[in-house]
Amino acid sequence: MSVLQKLMETVVQFMPDKAPDPLIHKHGYLGTPVSRVDGQxxxxxxxxxxxxxxxENLAYAVPVCSTxxxxxxxxxxxxxAERSPGVIAIxxxxxxxxxxRPPLMDVRHMDKGFAASDLAVLQDDKISWDGQPVAVVVAETLEQAEHAASLVRVEYDEKAARVSFEDLKAEATVPSAVMGEDPELEIGNAQKAFAAAAFKVDNLYRTPHYNHNAIEPHAAIAAWDEDGRLTVFDSTQFVNGCKHALAGMFGLDGDDVRVIAPFVGGGFGGKAALWNHTALCAAAAKVANRPVKMALSREDVFRLIGGRTPSEQRVALGADKEGKFAAIIHTGVTATTTHAKFPEQFSLTPRHLYASRTMSVGQKVVNLDTVANTWMRAPGESIGTFALESAIDELAYAMKIDPVELRRLNEPERDPTKGTEFSSRHLVEAYRRGAEKFGWSGRPAEPCSQRDGKWLIGQGVATAYYPVFRFPAAVRLRIAADGSALVQAAANEMGMGTATVQIQHAADRLGLPLEMVSFRYGDSDLPDSPIIAGGSSQTGSIAAAVQVAVEKAHRELVKLAGNGSPLAGANVEIEARDGGLFLSGEGNKGETYASILKRAGRDFIEVEETSGMPFEVMKYSMASYGAxxxxxxxxxxxxxxRISRWLGSFDCGRILNPKTAVSxxxxxxxMGIGMxxxxxxxxxxxxxxxxxxxxxxxxxxxxxxxxxxxxIYNDIPDEHTPLGAHGVGEIGITGAAAAIANAIFHATGKRIRDLPITLGKLL
Amino acid sequence: MKSFAYARAADLETAVQLLSKTPNAKLLGGGTNLVDLMRENIEQPDALVDVTGLPLDRIQERPDGGLVIGATVRNTAVAVHPVVRDRYPLLAQAIVFGASGQIRNMATVAGNLMQRTRCLYFYDHAARCNKRAPGAGCDAIGGFNRMHAILGASDSCIATHPSDMCVALAALNAKVKVVGPNGERTIAFEDFHRLPEDTPHIETDLQPGELITGIEIPPLGFARRSLYRKIRDRASYAFALVSVAAALEVDNGKVRNIRLALGGVAHKPWRATEAERVLAGANAGPESFRQAAEAELAPARGLAHNDFKIELAKRTIVGVLGELAGG
Amino acid sequence: MPSPNQTPKAVPIPPAGSALILLKINGVDRSLSIDPRTSLLDVLREHLSLTGPKKGCNQGACGACTVLMDGQRVLSCLSLAVQLEGREITTIEGIANGELHPLQAAFIEHDGFQCGYCTPGQICSAIGMFQEFQNGLPSAVTGDMAAATIEFSDTEIKERMSGNLCRCGAYVGICEAIHSAFDREVAK
Structure with missing residues (x-):
């Protein structure tokens, strides 16, 4: 971590908190199970x-990939291929x-966009992974393009590739940083404390390569206009990032690229960064001199788009006789490529979950010649919790203590490594409610003690954990003379219910009925800011911006209302309700938006606002939790x-829409069951x-x-986050694999530390 | 996919003629396997002869209690047929354990017999495969071979046959009716699919120009008590690691009649004749079931990733027979 | 290797061989001239602007392309359109007249989707599945193949719907939606 970063973290500790959002405790549309606005x-x-x-005049492009x-x-x-019917260009x-070359992700420069790999393909003769596009065939129809692509013959000079994680993990090195954090961290002498501990476990856990496999394969349509401006329809989780990364690659001004993505058919991190096919589609459109569509086949998605790295993690836990952790040692290796430089952050998980007298965490990374690895749902925490939460279960059996109780005993009062206060942490409560609802106390402590015919039965538990992120976001808000409101943000919808929850939010904040609010998103021509459907950050990021935009609009409306309005010179608080602004506690003293705008002779007012820097995330230890x-x-x-029952008990701040959040x-x-x-x-x-x-x-x-x-969920608002909410997109996968491995141990007495737990491992 | 000429055959004679006279022609039924393979450029026919209009879409009861199932009857139609469900439950069960509801509605009975392996290396052009390119070598042997054969494999090929339905048909002693330029003939089910030996690209006994017209299933009274069990990597919609089709008749605690076949273990649906021999007249209990399973799997050979299937197959045999014996 | 300054060919070369077919799609006769390689899915999506059926894998492994053919659920990605002369195809766009089909409404109510990409396939599949169930077709979880009646249980629904993948994991909502839309008809 840089000195500047350290300094910043110190400074923010003394910054005053933002006043809690009054909406946090107001009952409105937020908190109710509104059906998706795009459901129909x-x-x-x-x-x-x-x-x-x-x-019009669309041509079809198909990549030819390296073998x-x-x-x-x-x-x-x-x-x-060139002579094959319908071929336009190769x-x-x-x-x-x-x-x-496009930039890689840097949280400090999200505004520039980023790619998963900083290679610009089709620029030279170099091959960096099996699956790298080496040519693109453009033809009149999809059938023609696919067939012609199969006719392209490539001769290679093949070199020895580094591809085996198993063989090369010993060569792993410590990366310069892991998500901006120091890659290694020591508190006290963990080795010594571990050696002296009354109870201990020390094991290796392995997770394989995974792929996102959103059901919509990656796709792009690119078209250049006469002035050299580029319009791209892209299945992306980050329209603005895609825009800036493409502009950089093609040497264009940001304003000369427009990226449109109203609906994304699942992403899970696999569509967060720019991938080659989008740039290649734009390149093909340029060469073919007409609009081109490149909709990847399922196989192409596996070859061009990376997934989750394999990992090998060691977790060694030591506890004293009372069950308090004396040492947490969590280290390991993941893979990346020289062009992705992404060490998946599994070692961040143990830094924030349990109190321990000593700690030694860190991770190494090894470069392989494979497709770039990338973020996949809860990168780091998904695999990190598998190792850590399996190990805790193992320790609980070693100590003959209930695994829920062991976790409760080690619940920290402050962040175990940062020492910061928790903004909102009620994990013990989530465990208590979950255990009660699940009937945990009725579970026999001994493994192998339940049977139903040929089936052995077991119950397992594990902690879920995912940090809170927020990015500054820009929104444009328009309130029209008909009393309706339109919220606009370059946001992304891949199934989270983005529009639905933002409409609920704006309706509550503006005092409008739901049907009077609409939300426009999925277009980089909307206000530019790093709103990404990633890091479970999008809802909170937009909400913070909507809040300031509404406040600004309200100030302007009061001004616009003028002296003739009941709002003029009011010395009580003004509140938004019933389609306008009214004096707090004074019935109908106030005026509707429609009335203000009509009196002022305005069709609408429009404001644009950007939310502030996420200092709260530095000041507090902020995360979602679950059991x-x-x-x-x-x-x-x-x-x-077979998984026959599941109960997830979560602590994710306030739940904004129980229907979409539960989904x-x-x-x-x-996805955790699959993992x-x-x-x-x-x-x-x-x-x-x-x-x-x-x-x-x-x-x-x-x-x-x-x-x-x-x-089930605690539904306890976090006073320090927009709307009191935490993101819920990723935490569900965390802890899931460990809960299953722990249940399988409880059923069979067999501890499987290598995912996936296929049946051969249990014979 | 390569371009192809398309013709729809209205009658058998035309179909046979088109098939034998058109160079590099293939028959098209439901398309569930062939279209996929054509899209992968593994199959590259110059012409497709569509057989779905042929009058082979009926299931007929034979006077002896058996059945004749037309070649183009869809899988679902077999599984829902009252006689199949009543007299040959293992066949209905094998079908509904295969693929998905949509695919079963499309796939024909003959197409099910003709489906090709799911070997990852067969599907990948960048890999060596003796099925795709005879003599090229086999990358599956030293590669990912979890799904591969433990019985009857060769140095040329370790692929498995992916069908579920065929495992039941093997147990039922079905016969495959074919017609070709030289007229009709009937092939015993166990002779229809071949072991790979050194010609894994030749997968069936069908001769050039021949097409399947139907499947004959002889009567088998004790098949009313029969089962199909499939073990796979997820709860549904996955190919078999191991499957077992069995029919069992027990008389006074002794095995009076037994039919047993395995899927997912070999290049063809595997009729467990050795186990049947061991079980004939034996006690219908776990010990003899295990002995029979051991005998059947004695020649089994595991590779790096599929070794577990040997034990899995044995246990599944014992489990299925145990259930049929009422234990 | 193509020359660096290669210019696109101006005139499109027509597909090698084309076929005329007549399909009835959502009740409307459509006469089409197609490349025989074209799947029903690509005919719908690329030629007829019926983009409700989705391309998730194009290999018969995900179910997103499910449509009804003569009332039966099939995978349009593995169906060559040239083979379907005279068949009646119903896509998601054609399952209801104006109003929502009860199953569509139930999907919204029970949040049986997130991204919505697999949804048209899930809905068409469920309609076909229910018909199969009513026809007495057993499934892999029906113990007795010869059973006269089969319970319309969660397990039956889930097994029969397993050919439709949902990566967002909306399976619980889908199952609830199917129950709520069809339970009353089962009871009849």
């Missing part, structure tokens, strides 16, 4: 996703427009695992090639894998 369009098939926009992991292209034989390094309870059945004969939490848990039991991207280390680039062979959970998932 989605169930009728009317919601248009990226590949579905109708553009070696490292080396260079000797030649590309496109003779047959784009290779020889005729591709010049593209600069994941599950029941697993393991077939004694076959080793098949997000459940969704995270479902625990079935998902794995198979990279053949002889070639560095992914061998199961298909939804038939990469097993995401199906309906029958998922039990009824019960969700």
């Amino acid at each position: 369009r989605k169930v009728k098939g009317e919601a248009r996703f990226t590949a579905e926009f109708e553009i 070696i992991a490292k080396g260079r292209i000797i030649s590309i034989d496109a003779y047959d 784009v290779t390094a020889e005729n591709a427009p010049k593209m600069k 994941q309870f599950c029941k697993a059945r393991v077939n004694r004969e076959s080793g098949e695992v 997000q939490l459940r969704g995270g848990i479902v 625990a039991l079935a998902e794995e991207t198979l990279l053949d280390t002889r070639r560095g090639r992914i061998m199961n680039p298909s939804l038939a062979e990469y097993h995401v959970p199906v309906h029958l894998d998922v039990p009824h998932i019960e969700i």
Whole structure:
């Protein structure tokens, strides 16, 4: 961590808190289970996703991907492809427009956008991973483009590639930083404390490559106009980031690129950064001199778009006789590439969860010649909680203590490593409520003690944890003379319910009925700011900006109302309700927005505001927490695992929309079930090639894998966050895999530390 | 996908003619496997002969109590057929354990027999595969082979046959009716699919120009007590790691009749004749079931990732037989 | 290798071989000239602007492209359109007349989706699934294949819907929506 950063963190401790948002405690639309505002369009098939926009004169582009992991292209034989019916252009390094290298993510420079890999492909003959695009075929129809792409022959000079995580992990080195934090951290002498501890466990945990596999494959449509401006429809979680990254690559002004993404068919982090295909689509449109669509095939998605790194983590825990942690040692290795430089932050998890006399955490990273790894739902915390929460369970058995009780005993009063106050932490309460609802106390302590015919039964629990992030956001708010309001933000919707909850919010803050508020998003032509559907940050980020925009609009409206208004010179508080501004506690003393605007002869007023820097995140230890309870059945004969019950008890601040929030939490848990039991991207280390680039062979959970998932939540607002809320998009996956591994141990007495827990491991 | 000529055959004679006279022609039924493979450029026919209009879409009861199922009957139609559900529950069960509801509505019975392996290396052009390019070598042997064969594999190929339905048909001693330029013939089910040996690209006994017209299922009274069990990597919609189709008749605690076949273990649906031999007249109990399973799997060979399937297959056999025996 | 200054060809080359087909889609006869390689899914999405059916895998593994063909649920990605002369196709756009189908309404009520990409396939699949259930088709979780009646249980629904992946993990809501839309009809 830089000196400046350290200084900043010290300074913010003395900064006064922002006054808590009055809406936190007001009962309105927020807190009620409003159905999605875009629900009708989605169930009728009317919601248009990226590949579905109708553009005149559209051509189809298909990438040709490298089949070696490292080396260079000797030649590309496109003779047959060029002559194949319908082919318009074949784009290779020889005729591709010049593209600069895009930046990688830097939280301090989110405004510049970022790519997952800083390679600009099709710029030279170098091959950096198996799957790297080496050519793009553009044709009149999709069928023609796909066929012609299969005719392109590439000759390579193949070099030995570094692709085996298992073989190369010993060469891992300490990265310069992990998400801006020091990669290693020591409190006291953890090795010594561990050696002297009364109880201890010390094990290695392994997680494999995973892929997001959003059901909508990545897609882009690019069109250049006569003035050299670029419009891109892109399936992205970050329209502004995509815009700036593309502008940088093509040497354009930010204003000359427009990125549109109204509906995104799932992302989970896989569509947060700019990936090659979007730039290649724009490049192909330039070469073909007409609009081009590049909708990746499922296989292309596996080859061009990276997923989660494999990891190997060591967790050693020592406890004293009373069950207090004497040492937490959590170290390990992940993989990345020289062009992604992303050490997935598993070692941040243990820094904030439990009190311990000593601590030693840190992580290393090894460079491989593979597709760039990237963020996948709760990067770091998902795999970090698997290791840590499995280890805690192991320690609980070693100590013959209830695993819930062991966690309660080690609940910290302040952030264990930063020493900062928690803004809102009620994990123990989440455990208490969860345990009660789940019937945890009725669970036999001994493993292997429940059976139903051929099925062994066990219950497991684990902590869920995900930090709070917020980014400065810009919104534009328009209040019209008909009394309606339009909130506009360059936000992104991939299923979280972005529009719904922001409409609930604006309606409450403006005192309008829901149907009088609309929300426009998914377009980089809206106010520029780093609003990203990532880090579970989007709802809070936008909400903070909406709050200041509404405040500004209200000030302007009071001014506009003038002296003739009951609002003039009021010495009581003014509140927004009944479609306008009224004096607090004084009935109908006030005026509606419509009346103010009509009297002023205005069709509307419009304000634009940006929320402030997220200093609160530095001042406090801010995170969401949860307790994941599950029941697993393991077939004694076959080793098949079925999850028969789930209860997630969460502490995520105030729940803004129980309907959509519960769906997000459940969704995270479902992905956690996949992570625990079935998902794995198979990279053949002889070639560095992914061998199961298909939804038939990469097993995401199906309906029958998922039990009824019960969700309860504390619903205690965090006074320091916008609306008192925390993001809920990612925490659901955290702790889930550990809860399952722990339940399987409880059922069978077998501790599986290698994910996924496929049935062969339980025979 | 390569361009192809398309023709719809209205009658069998035309179909046979089109198939045998058109170079590099393939039959198109439900398309659930062929279209996928064509899109992957693994299958590259120059012509498709659509057989879905042929009058082979009926299920007929035979006077002896058996059934004849037309080649183009959709999988769902077989599974929902009252006679199948009543007399051959293992067949209905095998079908509903396969693929998804949508695919079962599309896939034909003959297409199910003709489906090709799901071997990851067969599907990948960048890999060596003796099925795709005879003599090229097999990358699956030293690669990911979790799904691969433990019985009857060769140095050329370790692929498995992916069908569920065929495992039940193997247990039922079904016959495959075919017609070709030289007329009709009937192939015993166990002879229809081949082991890989050194010609893994030749997967069935069908001769050039021949097409399947139907499946004959002989009567088998004790099949009323039969089961299909499939073990896979998720609860539904995944190919079998191991599957077992079995019918069992017990008389006075002794095995009177037994049919047993395995799926997911070999290049073809695996009729467990050795286990059947061991069980004939044996005690219908866990010990003899285990003995039979051991005998059947004695020649099994595991590789780096599929070794567990040997034990899994044995346990599944014992479990299924135990359940049928009422234990 | 193509020359760096290669200019795009001005005139599109027509597809190698094309076929004329007549399909009935959402009650309307559509006569089309298509490349025989075109899947029903691409006909719907790229030629007829019916983008309700989705392309999730194009390999028959996700169910997002599910449509009803003569009332039965099928995967439009694995169906070659050239093969479907005379068949009646119903897509998500055609399952209701103006008002929402009860299942569509139930999906909204029970939040049976998040991103919405798999949703049209889930809904078409569930309609076809319910018809199969009423026809007496057993499933992999129906113990007795010969059973005269099968309970319309959670497990039955989930097994029968397992060909429709939802990566957002809306399975609980989908299952509730299916129950609420069809339970009354089961009871009849």
